[in-house]
Amino acid sequence: MRYTQYLLPTSKETPADAEITSHKLMMRTGMIRKVAAGIYSYMPFGLKAIRKVEQIVREEMNRAGAIELHMPMVTPAELWNESGRWAQYGKELLRLRDRKENEFCLGPTHEEVVTDIVRREIKSYRQLPINLYQIQTKFRDEIRPRFGLMRGREFIMKDAYSFDVDDAGADAAYEKMYQAYRRIFSRCGLKFRAVEADTGNIGGSSSHEFMVLAESGEDAIVSCGSCEYAANVEKAELKLSVGKAPAPVAATQEVATPGQKSIDEVAAFLQIEPSQLVKTLIVTTDTDEQVAVLLRGDHELNEIKLCRYLGCNHLELSSDEAVEKVTGAPSGYAGPVGLKLRLLADQAVQEMADFVVGANKAGTHLTGVNIERDFKVEAFADLRQAENGDPCPRCSGKLESWRGIEVGHVFKLGTKYSEALGATVQDEAEQERALVMGCYGIGIGRTVAASIEQNNDENGIIWPMPIAPFQLLITMLNPKDEAVRDASEKLYSELMDAGIDVLLDDRDERPGSKFKDADLIGIPIRVTVGARGLQEDAFEVQERAVGEREMIPVAQAVQTLTERVASALEAGDLS
Numbered sequence: 001m002r003y004t005q006y007l008l009p010t011s012k013e014t015p016a017d018a019e020i021t022s023h024k025l026m027m028r029t030g031m032i033r034k035v036a037a038g039i040y041s042y043m044p045f046g047l048k049a050i051r052k053v054e055q056i057v058r059e060e061m062n063r064a065g066a067i068e069l070h071m072p073m074v075t076p077a078e079l080w081n082e083s084g085r086w087a088q089y090g091k092e093l094l095r096l097r098d099r100k101e102n103e104f105c106l107g108p109t110h111e112e113v114v115t116d117i118v119r120r121e122i123k124s125y126r127q128l129p130i131n132l133y134q135i136q137t138k139f140r141d142e143i144r145p146r147f148g149l150m151r152g153r154e155f156i157m158k159d160a161y162s163f164d165v166d167d168a169g170a171d172a173a174y175e176k177m178y179q180a181y182r183r184i185f186s187r188c189g190l191k192f193r194a195v196e197a198d199t200g201n202i203g204g205s206s207s208h209e210f211m212v213l214a215e216s217g218e219d220a221i222v223s224c225g226s227c228e229y230a231a232n233v234e235k236a237e238l239k240l241s242v243g244k245a246p247a248p249v250a251a252t253q254e255v256a257t258p259g260q261k262s263i264d265e266v267a268a269f270l271q272i273e274p275s276q277l278v279k280t281l282i283v284t285t286d287t288d289e290q291v292a293v294l295l296r297g298d299h300e301l302n303e304i305k306l307c308r309y310l311g312c313n314h315l316e317l318s319s320d321e322a323v324e325k326v327t328g329a330p331s332g333y334a335g336p337v338g339l340k341l342r343l344l345a346d347q348a349v350q351e352m353a354d355f356v357v358g359a360n361k362a363g364t365h366l367t368g369v370n371i372e373r374d375f376k377v378e379a380f381a382d383l384r385q386a387e388n389g390d391p392c393p394r395c396s397g398k399l400e401s402w403r404g405i406e407v408g409h410v411f412k413l414g415t416k417y418s419e420a421l422g423a424t425v426q427d428e429a430e431q432e433r434a435l436v437m438g439c440y441g442i443g444i445g446r447t448v449a450a451s452i453e454q455n456n457d458e459n460g461i462i463w464p465m466p467i468a469p470f471q472l473l474i475t476m477l478n479p480k481d482e483a484v485r486d487a488s489e490k491l492y493s494e495l496m497d498a499g500i501d502v503l504l505d506d507r508d509e510r511p512g513s514k515f516k517d518a519d520l521i522g523i524p525i526r527v528t529v530g531a532r533g534l535q536e537d538a539f540e541v542q543e544r545a546v547g548e549r550e551m552i553p554v555a556q557a558v559q560t561l562t563e564r565v566a567s568a569l570e571a572g573d574l575s
């Protein structure tokens with residue numbers, strides 16, 4: 001492709017409504033243009049990246065034995081009534097009527113439509129297993145669309161649905177998709193983790209989220225460095241500690257800590273580590289119960305775990321006034337000794353002795369405090385947030401913490417839709433059985449956006465080779481110089497003959513502005529053709545991710561560059 005004949009409207013300006021890096025860069029590189037809130041045109045440069053992700057997804061779905069089909073975006077209310085979702089779905093389901101007053105919706109997902117197909121076409125267990133997928137535009141009427149393609153209303157998704165005669169078959173289908181997803185995101189050249197989305201089911205999860213790792217990610221996750229365990233921080237279990245507290249040595253003593261409220265302040269003031277303190281948090285549940293929770297000073301409360309333990313739906317830290325009412329001291333000095341509240345402790349506190357707590361008295365703490373001797377707790381439980389360096393709950397490894405962006409989801413659905421819509425087959429014993437389903441999604445546009453969140457610097461995008469809109473950029477320094485033009489054109493056509501996806505920057509612009517654009521659009525390999533290099537019979541080559549420049553002889557350029565593209569494509573390949 002020639003830049004002068006292409007539509008690649010780059011800009012220095014960052015649009016005001018773009019909050020995150022990928023949205024900003026997709027706007028600045030002209031990959032997307034907003035048509036309405038959460039609705040975008042995929043411009044040529046953006047579409048190329050999307051198509052590359054789609055192609056990888058398609059190849060791996062096919063390899064895993066899934067079959068591609070295409071279902072309509074507009075789907076009739078009748079099907080949604082059969083599953084009950086017409087009534088259940090909120091306003092995210094965009095409903096519309098045709099000229100005959102028939103009700104339809106724009107499909108945000110296709111369980112009903114695909115189950116309808118299967119109940120009509122599949123009659124015997126001999127036709128199973130089957131996994132049907134599509135890559136298609138979907139619509140979800142988000143109340144607050146934002147972040148560009150990260151949370152749009154209209155979006156491209158790959159959705160797949162597996163149908164099996166029994167649970168064992170459904171488990172096998174799930175495992176196949178799990179492995180296909182690992183291959184897909186590896187082949188896209190992305191760093192990712194498959195995170196257990198449902199830990200209620202110990203020993204095997206029936207739902208995994210695939211997270212692209214990026215500092216800007218919405219989800220905090222932990223993963224084991226030694227095994228495949230990974231989980232959302234909110235859900236990550238921690239090994240039950242087996243350690244017992246050493247016997248108390250110190251006597252309890254009141255110390256003045258005027259104005260020292262936070263753990264760090266108190267630790268610094270008393271010249272001890274935060275891990276020698278026990279903090280006392282007072283929470284209020286949705287049923288207005290107040291509970292005190294003890295945590296080691298350097299640990300964070302996991303409200304979801306506490307909620308689950310207490311059997312409530314929601315809780316929050318009690319207000320300063322409420323804390324003062326139950327402890328008799330301003331917030332910051334709460335402690336367990338003499339406190340008349342239900343008292344729980346994180347399991348890590350079980351191993352502590354002679355620690356420091358608030359004294360329930362303004363400007364005062366207690367040192368040398370011990371459980372049993374000085375106060376009692378109702379129970380020890382796993383109540384804290386997992387963090388970097390914690391032991392893995394599955395093996396002897398350690399957890400590492402990351403932030404991630406969810407780009408894919410595999411989910412064992414069971415028989416919810418097959419029972420509602422009557423998708424059954426006769427099994428070997430001629431018994432009628434509802435099919436066991438699984439569903440598997442990948443946000444295609446979201447994957448492209450997440451790859452930008454993961455791979456960028458202050459100058460622009462750094463595409464992984466497999467999903468880069470172009471694999472190689474030739475920058476013609478001065479198109480008016482005949483030697484430069486001829487050498488660029490020759491290289492361009494030879495690289496295209498070699499199957500490389502090339503963009504030729506043949507614009508008559510200053511080198512500085514061409515280089516700025518090259519950094520911004522982030523094509524992995526960049527070849528600069530200039531008069532000075534040609535005098536030495538060489539091109540300058542630079543990889544966007546590395547930045548170092550080198551000269552390669554003109555005669556070897558096509559072979560060298562073709563090999564580099566090939567090896568960058570293979571880098572993410574799992575095979």
Ligand SMILES: [Zn+2]
Binds near residue numbers: 224227229393395396
């Ligand atoms: Zn592990």
